[in-house]
Amino acid sequence: MSEQKxxxxxxxxxxxxxxxxPIQTGKVRITEDQAHxxxxxxxxxxxxxxxxxxxxxxxxxxxxxxxxxxxFFNPEKTGVCSKNDAxxxxxxxxxxxxxxxxxxxxxxxxxxxxxxxAQVFFQFIIARIKLYYTCSHSxxxxxxxxxxxxxxxxxxxxxxxxxxxIFSDRNGLLVTEQDCNQTYxxxxxxx
Numbered sequence: 001m002s003e004q005k006x007x008x009x010x011x012x013x014x015x016x017x018x019x020x021x022p023i024q025t026g027k028v029r030i031t032e033d034q035a036h037x038x039x040x041x042x043x044x045x046x047x048x049x050x051x052x053x054x055x056x057x058x059x060x061x062x063x064x065x066x067x068x069x070x071x072f073f074n075p076e077k078t079g080v081c082s083k084n085d086a087x088x089x090x091x092x093x094x095x096x097x098x099x100x101x102x103x104x105x106x107x108x109x110x111x112x113x114x115x116x117x118a119q120v121f122f123q124f125i126i127a128r129i130k131l132y133y134t135c136s137h138s139x140x141x142x143x144x145x146x147x148x149x150x151x152x153x154x155x156x157x158x159x160x161x162x163x164x165x166i167f168s169d170r171n172g173l174l175v176t177e178q179d180c181n182q183t184y185x186x187x188x189x190x191x
Contacts, residue, residue, distance in 0.1 A: 015055050028088065046186045057069045083118070083121075087101070088147075090186065115175065148175055149178050
């Protein structure tokens with residue numbers, strides 16, 4: 001075992017650099033690279049007082065090849081290689097939040113299954129960490145939340161991008177749907 005670190009400090013050492021999404025000048029930008037997408041990006045501004053780490057496993061498969069993230073799965077089977085657009089992990093006081101981020105244009109389709117698959121994937125990462133490392137806080141009480149950004153213009157009731165957003169329980173996962181192609185403050189997603 002190694003020295004105890006908070007999860008947000010441990011993850012950058014354990015996740016390969018190629019998957020990191022840089023937090024530059026206090027914000028991270030998550031993009032959708034599909035040419036026909038109307039939901040192209042979202043930016044999340046952060047405070048230095050809330051340690052954060054962002055990464056993405058959303059890599060496309062080349063025709064005729066295995067999935068680059070899940071090469072052991074048959075990519076011809078629906079959903080088995082499903083991935084979300086990004087993970088944002090942050091710690092406010094002793095609470096660690098894992099935001100699973102998905103950008104959707106038009107039809108939301110199976111977004112909830114994508115977010116659930118992201119949660120299962122992150123739980124796999126945590127299980128591996130528990131085998132070999134010790135964190136300075138419990139890994140059993142992570143707050144998993146889905147951030148769905150879509151281009152279908154969601155009605156916002158008495159909230160703004162600076163205020164706290166409302167999360168709804170969607171089959172056991174707290175999810176909020178917000179407009180894409182916007183900038184948000186991380187604080188608005190935290191308790």
